[in-house]
Amino acid sequence: xxxxxxxxxxxxxxxxxxxxxxxxxxxxxxxxxxxxxxxxxxxxxxxxxxxxxxxxxxxxxxxxxxxxxxxxxxxxxxxxxxxxxxxxxxxxxxxxxxxxxxxxxxxxxxxxxx
Amino acid sequence: xxxxxxxxxxxxxxxxxxxxxxxxxxxxxxxxxxxxxxxxxxxxxxxxxxxxxxxxxxxxxxxxxxxxxxxxxxxxxxxxxxxxxxxxxxxxxxxxxxxxxxxxxxxxxxxxxxxxxxxxxxxxxxxxxxxxxxxxxxxxxxxxxxxxxxxxxxxxxxxxxxxxxxxxxxxxxxxxxxxxxxxxxxxxxxxxxxxxxxxxxxxxxxxxxxxxxxxxxxxxxxxxxxxxxxxxxxxxxxxxxxxxxxxxxxxxxxxxxxxxxxxxxxxxxxxxxxxxxxxxxxxxxxxxxxxxxxxxxxxxxxxxxxxxxxxxxxxxxxxxxxxxxxxxxxxxxxxxxxxxxxxxxxxxxxxxxxxxxxxxxxxxxxxxxxxxxxxxxxxxxxxxxxxxxxxxxxxxxxxxxxxxxxxxxxxxxxxxxxxxxxxxxxxxxxxxxxxxxxxxxxxxxxxxxxxxxxxxxxxxxxxxxxxxxxxxxxxxxxxxxxxxxxxxxxxxxxxxxxxxxxxxxxxxxxxxxxxxxxxxxxxxxxxxxxxxxxxxxxxxxxxxxxxxxxxxxxxxxxxxxxxxxxxxxxxxxxxxxxxxxxxxxxxxxxxxxxxxxxxxxxxxxxxxxxxxxxxxxxxxxxxxxxxxxxxxxxxxxxxxxxxxxxxxxxxxxxxxxxxxxxxxxxxxxxxxxxxxxxxxxxxxxxxxxxxxxxxxxxxxxxxxxxxxxxxxxxxxxxxxxxxxxxxxxxxxxxxxxxxxxxxxxxxxxxxxxxxxxxxxxxxxxxxxxxxxxxxxxxxxxxxxxxxxxxxxxxxxxxxxxxxxxxxxxxxxxxxxxxxxxxxxxxxxxxxxxxxxxxxxxxxxxxxxxxxxxxxxxxxxxxxxxxxxxxxxx
Numbered sequence: 001x002x003x004x005x006x007x008x009x010x011x012x013x014x015x016x017x018x019x020x021x022x023x024x025x026x027x028x029x030x031x032x033x034x035x036x037x038x039x040x041x042x043x044x045x046x047x048x049x050x051x052x053x054x055x056x057x058x059x060x061x062x063x064x065x066x067x068x069x070x071x072x073x074x075x076x077x078x079x080x081x082x083x084x085x086x087x088x089x090x091x092x093x094x095x096x097x098x099x100x101x102x103x104x105x106x107x108x109x110x111x112x113x114x
Numbered sequence: 115x116x117x118x119x120x121x122x123x124x125x126x127x128x129x130x131x132x133x134x135x136x137x138x139x140x141x142x143x144x145x146x147x148x149x150x151x152x153x154x155x156x157x158x159x160x161x162x163x164x165x166x167x168x169x170x171x172x173x174x175x176x177x178x179x180x181x182x183x184x185x186x187x188x189x190x191x192x193x194x195x196x197x198x199x200x201x202x203x204x205x206x207x208x209x210x211x212x213x214x215x216x217x218x219x220x221x222x223x224x225x226x227x228x229x230x231x232x233x234x235x236x237x238x239x240x241x242x243x244x245x246x247x248x249x250x251x252x253x254x255x256x257x258x259x260x261x262x263x264x265x266x267x268x269x270x271x272x273x274x275x276x277x278x279x280x281x282x283x284x285x286x287x288x289x290x291x292x293x294x295x296x297x298x299x300x301x302x303x304x305x306x307x308x309x310x311x312x313x314x315x316x317x318x319x320x321x322x323x324x325x326x327x328x329x330x331x332x333x334x335x336x337x338x339x340x341x342x343x344x345x346x347x348x349x350x351x352x353x354x355x356x357x358x359x360x361x362x363x364x365x366x367x368x369x370x371x372x373x374x375x376x377x378x379x380x381x382x383x384x385x386x387x388x389x390x391x392x393x394x395x396x397x398x399x400x401x402x403x404x405x406x407x408x409x410x411x412x413x414x415x416x417x418x419x420x421x422x423x424x425x426x427x428x429x430x431x432x433x434x435x436x437x438x439x440x441x442x443x444x445x446x447x448x449x450x451x452x453x454x455x456x457x458x459x460x461x462x463x464x465x466x467x468x469x470x471x472x473x474x475x476x477x478x479x480x481x482x483x484x485x486x487x488x489x490x491x492x493x494x495x496x497x498x499x500x501x502x503x504x505x506x507x508x509x510x511x512x513x514x515x516x517x518x519x520x521x522x523x524x525x526x527x528x529x530x531x532x533x534x535x536x537x538x539x540x541x542x543x544x545x546x547x548x549x550x551x552x553x554x555x556x557x558x559x560x561x562x563x564x565x566x567x568x569x570x571x572x573x574x575x576x577x578x579x580x581x582x583x584x585x586x587x588x589x590x591x592x593x594x595x596x597x598x599x600x601x602x603x604x605x606x607x608x609x610x611x612x613x614x615x616x617x618x619x620x621x622x623x624x625x626x627x628x629x630x631x632x633x634x635x636x637x638x639x640x641x642x643x644x645x646x647x648x649x650x651x652x653x654x655x656x657x658x659x660x661x662x663x664x665x666x667x668x669x670x671x672x673x674x675x676x677x678x679x680x681x682x683x684x685x686x687x688x689x690x691x692x693x694x695x696x697x698x699x700x701x702x703x704x705x706x707x708x709x710x711x712x713x714x715x716x717x718x719x720x721x722x723x724x725x726x727x728x729x730x731x732x733x734x735x736x737x738x739x740x741x742x743x744x745x746x747x748x749x750x751x752x753x754x755x756x757x758x759x760x761x762x763x764x765x766x767x768x769x770x771x772x773x774x775x776x777x778x779x780x781x782x783x784x785x786x787x788x789x790x791x792x793x794x795x796x797x798x799x800x801x802x803x804x805x806x807x808x809x810x811x812x813x814x815x816x817x818x819x820x821x822x823x824x825x826x827x828x829x830x831x832x833x834x835x836x837x838x839x840x841x842x843x844x845x846x847x848x849x850x851x852x853x854x855x856x857x858x859x860x861x862x863x864x865x866x867x868x869x870x871x872x873x874x875x876x877x878x879x880x881x882x883x884x885x886x887x888x889x890x891x892x893x894x895x896x897x898x899x900x901x902x903x904x905x906x907x908x909x910x911x912x913x914x915x916x917x918x919x920x921x922x923x924x925x926x927x928x929x930x931x932x933x934x935x936x937x938x939x940x941x942x943x944x945x946x947x948x949x950x951x952x953x954x955x956x957x958x959x960x961x962x963x964x965x966x967x968x969x970x971x972x973x974x975x976x977x978x979x980x981x982x983x984x985x986x987x
Contacts, residue, residue: 028141029148047149047170048177051142055181070144077141 013053015096018081018089021063027076028054054079062088138181142174192502196509203510210482211514214475218518218561220871221471223525226556228464230526231533232457234547236450241375242314244406249278249413250379250448251403251420253437255709260441262399262689265390267427268307271403274423277416281405282310283388286380291643291841293360294339294347298841301343301383303361310385313404314376320344321353321370329387337366338385341374359384360839362645362810378404379449396431397690397768404445417442455940456861462934463614463868466607472564473600474875475514480596481886511565519561526553536860597883598915602923604876605960609927611869612956614934618862620952621942625855628944630786631794632682633724634847638822639681640666640814640829641843648837652806656739658836659802659812663716665832671820676718677802678813680711681847682785683854688712688808690769692798694754697766697775708753710746710796712769714808717801720745720782722815730761730780739803744776750796751781767798771807776800788943789854815847822846858941873960877967883916885971892978900980912975913968920964924957931956 020031020038031054032047057063062085070076081089146167153163168174182191204211242248251271253263263271263283272281284306292301308329316323319341328336337359344350348357348368357368366386379402388401407416420440428438443451527549534547642662649655659677667675689711717735720727733745744765751760763778770776776798784794802809818825826844833842852859888895895908903911935947945952 027144029145032145033152047145048142048172048174049180051138051145051177052180052184055138056184059184074144074147075140076144077137 013049014057015089015092017050017053017057018062018085018092021079021081022086022089025078025080027070027078029076031079057085060088061085135178135182138178142171142177146171146174192505193509196506197513199506200510200513204513207482210478211517214478214514215517215521217471217474217478217875218514218564219521219525221468221564222518222522222557222560223529224868225464225468225560226522226553227526227529227533228457228460229556230530230550230553231547232461233552236454236457240446240449242316245446246444247407248313248445249405249407249416249442250445251281251405251440251442252401253399253424254439254441255437256439258439258441261437261709263401263403264396264399265401266396267424268401268403269390270427271420271423274426275405275416275419277408277411277419278405279408280309280313281403282313283307283401283403284310284378285388285401286382288380289843290361290384291641291843292384293839293841294343297347299343299347300843302380303384303386304378304382305386305388307388307401310404313406314378316372316376318370319373321368323370324385324387329389331389333387333389335364335366336369336387337361338370338372339368340376340381340383341371343383344371360841361386362643363648363837363839364645378445395768395771395773398688398771399690399769413442413444455937456857459614459861459934459937459941460864462937463611463865466611467868467872468560468564470604470607470872470875472567473603474879475518475564477597477600477879477882480600481882512562515561515565516558518565519557522557522561523554526557597886598919601876601879601883601916602919602926604872604879605920605923605964606927606930608869608872608876608960609924609956610931610934611865611872612960613927613931613953614938615862615866615869616952616956617935617938617942617945617947617949618858618865620949621945622855622858622862624944625788625858626851628788630682630788631725631783632785634682634851636817636822637723637815637847638818638826638829639845639847639850640833642812642814642833642840643810644812645810649810655806655809656803659806659809659814661836662812662814662833665836666814666816666829669816669818669825669828669832671818672816672825673819674718674722675814675816676722677714677716677809678719678815679714679802679809679811681813681815681850682723683787683789683847683850684813685787688767688769688771690767692750692754692796693766693768695764695775708750708796710750710767710798712767712798712800712805712808714800714802714805719799719815722817723785725785726783728781728783729759730778732780732782733799733801735801735803737801737804739801739806741801741804742774742776743779743801745780745782745799746778747782747784747794747797747799749784749794750798751778753796765798770800770805772805861941873963876960877963880916880920880964880967881971884912884968885974887912887915888971888975888978891975892982895975895978896980896982899978905976908976908978909969909972912972916968917964920961924960927960928953928957 016035016039017031020026020034023034026034028050029047032050054063054065058065058079062082063079064082065077065079067075067077070078146164149167149170150160150163153166154160158166171177240248251263252260253267254260262285265283268281268283271278275281284304286302286304288302289300290303292299292303306324308324308326311323318338321338324336324338325333327333339348339359351357353368353371355367358365359368360366361384366384372385407413417440420442424440425438530547530549530553640662644655644658649658663675663677666672689709692708692710715733717733719725720732728748729751730745733741733743737743746754746760746765754760754765755763760778760781764775765778766773766775782799785797786794800808802812830842830844833840891912895912898911899905899908931953932948939947
């Protein structure tokens with residue numbers, strides 16, 4: 001992936017994390033695994049970068065966390081989307097879609113507007 | 115998330131820092147294990163699976179730091195770490211830390227104490243309602259010099275003025291003997307006319323004010339006392355009809371107590387009514403006037419109106435009225451103007467001291483720089499960020515600054531207490547000084563300011579250099595330059611303050627040693643009041659004075675005893691214009707008339723005081739009460755008859771209660787009042803018998819040959835025998851002189867202390883700089899010596915920088931002191947503020963001291979063995 005401005009990258013990562021969690025509570029490794037699967041390995045983000053993002057979202061109150069037993073019966077920290085997280089996800093998706101559409105519009109232009 | 119939640123999270127993170135870190139650790143470990151397991155499932159062996167997991171994760175520590183960076187109070191955590199580290203570092207260098215804190219405390223303490231004193235004395239408005247509308251007025255000479263106001267003129271001002279209200283007159287007698295509750299004390303009395311207290315809206319804390327009737331002639335003798343006197347002498351007991359004070363032989367019933375905050379111009383202990391009396395003549399000023407501006411009247415309008423009234427009075431009363439001008443200022447300005455000069459000097463001196471203290475701290479830090487560079491170099495190579503290092507260094511500065519501020523606050527509190535205690539009476543309202551939060555704020559601001567100015571400079575350098583340790587460390591160029599700057603600064607301020615101290619001290623020395631025109635050595639003055647009902651009979655007054663004189667003359671070893679209404683240096687007494695013959699000729703009067711004060715003396719006075727007869731003859735007791743002879747001093751003779759022989763000339767004094775035409779029979783030398791800026795006061799002398807009206811205060815002076823202390827106490831006993839209620843003030847003229855120079859001594863003493871501290875710091879600075887140069891260049895010096903450099907060359911090499919810096923500083927200091935001494939000029943006696951001798955001596959002195967301080971470490975440099983060049987570190 002080409003180098004992107006940090007805040008864009010960060011915002012994108014936050015969006016992906018929130019989207020992943022909207023499918024159900026998950027621990028850090030699970031989130032990173034799922035993003036890899038869903039994006040068909042397109043995002044080669046260092047897996048460690050996930051944790052600052054998760055803590056950032058937790059600080060903003062968009063996700064909550066608790067320790068509980070994982071699928072292989074080990075203690076893992078599970079993150080859950082909160083109500084405000086779900087709301088934020090909606091807003092972010094809207095913004096992202098509109099942004100993507102505008103970019104697509106520019107890219108598909110064939111001549112200058114009159 | 116609400117603000118409260120965010121605070122709570124921050125707090126939890128901060129208080130459970132370890133728990134949170136632990137949580138993160140476990141979370142990441144779980145991730146890596148899961149990833150390794152997944153990798154193994156793809157067929158990698160255990161080691162490879164773990165390695166791949168770690169690589170994919172991308173730096174566990176880095177991500178942990180990122181998480182921590184996200185915390186809101188990260189800066190605070192760092193601050194705690196830095197603080198701990200700074201404390202530890204300072205504890206490792208206790209000598210440095212202690213000297214830095216002590217120097218800073220002294221600098222900050224003195225600066226903030228002086229600033230608080232100046233602020234409280236000069237800027238704080240007076241605690242009266244609409245204090246800015248209170249005015250202070252007196253008659254003035256044509257040249258605008260303030261004089262005292264006569265009672266008749268004051269009464270006319272009050273009747274005619276439209277723009278001023280509540281005009282009231284008062285006069286102050288300092289250092290009066292009085293008896294309260296059976297104990298003789300000395301205090302200051304203000305005699306005040308009606309309305310005086312309403313000008314200030316003051317409310318007594320006990321009893322009542324003086325009533326209008328009591329301010330009329332024949333009113334009951336009543337008095338108000340100060341809260342201080344009430345508490346110290348009367349144990350703050352309730353007032354009864356028996357509460358009374360005895361003053362000038364008269365008993366006053368104490369009817370009220372005024373709050374401690376009340377003081378007009380000077381702090382008084384006793385207030386009594388001023389009344390119209392027959393001695394109040396239009397020509398003799400005795401009073402100052404206060405009042406209030408009417409609403410909507412500006413002070414200029416009030417001043418203009420009073421001047422118009424004064425001109426009208428002058429044309430109505432002609433020669434009988436003294437002046438045709440008035441000076442009128444706000445009372446606040448009047449109070450402040452007398453104190454401004456000395457306080458500005460102290461303020462300036464204390465700021466210079468603070469600057470030098472801060473420069474010394476900076477130099478201490480520079481000197482520590484060597485070890486610092488290495489430590490920082492290690493930390494940078496271990497991966498510490500530049501900003502992080504800068505912050506840590508600044509934290510260390512902050513710890514120093516705050517310790518200095520704390521020490522400074524303690525020093526300031528002690529200094530304010532000391533000034534209150536020892537400075538009482540030297541400056542107006544000094545007993546109202548107190549320690550307040552502004553001192554604290556001032557100290558903290560001064561501490562941070564000085565550390566920012568002088569701590570950040572070296573810090574920035576340190577933070578910049580660690581990358582390229584070698585060049586800067588070995589040559590030490592930067593530090594040497596900063597050192598030069600600070601040495602220059604220190605020596606400049608040292609010259610400046612030393613000049614100031616030298617001027618003040620030599621002025622005091624001149625006052626004490628110069629020939630003031632009389633000989634005070636060994637003279638004892640017994641001062642007694644001769645007023646009150648008992649002495650209103652002039653014959654009685656004269657006989658009592660004579661009785662005192664002869665009684666004291668019988669003391670063993672007393673010798674001759676002379677009488678005088680005022681000894682030299684003592685102020686007071688009638689002062690007014692002199693008219694000279696031919697009288698009634700306005701041309702002669704307006705061009706020649708001059709103001710003189712009248713003293714009454716006995717025959718032996720001039721002889722006993724060593725006041726020389728210059729011309730003609732002196733007064734003789736045998737001349738008797740009807741004598742028309744007068745003796746004038748040289749200053750008055752020169753003023754009245756600059757080109758003619760004064761003997762046999764006639765004059766009249768408006769302040770003379772008898773208003774006789776007098777004939778000049780003799781001229782005596784001036785007895786200088788050294789405080790007078792205009793030179794010798796103009797004086798005329800009459801016999802006590804001629805004017806007993808003016809002998810309401812009498813001094814018996816004599817020069818005991820035997821045991822002075824015993825003679826003084828015996829003198830007191832004899833006075834009591836003559837009048838049991840009389841409480842004399844007995845002291846030598848040397849003691850009286852000490853009192854007149856006390857304020858100069860106070861200012862001079864403080865400037866001397868400041869100068870001494872600055873000089874010490876300069877010595878330390880110069881020593882430190884040369885020692886630093888020698889330490890840095892030890893090997894170089896060894897090599898130079900090894901290849902044949904002479905000791906002299908080495909000697910000059912290590913001192914060159916410091917001496918050059920000090921020379922530049924001294925030149926700047928001399929230029930600065932030319933400015934500083936302008937402030938001092940008003941306090942100096944017989945010393946030019948720009949005296950080349952003083953400037954030269956101070957500069958040479960500072961340079962000599964610097965030379966000595968520099969040569970001690972330089973000597974060490976000269977003795978560096980050349981072998982050292984061959985040894986490694």
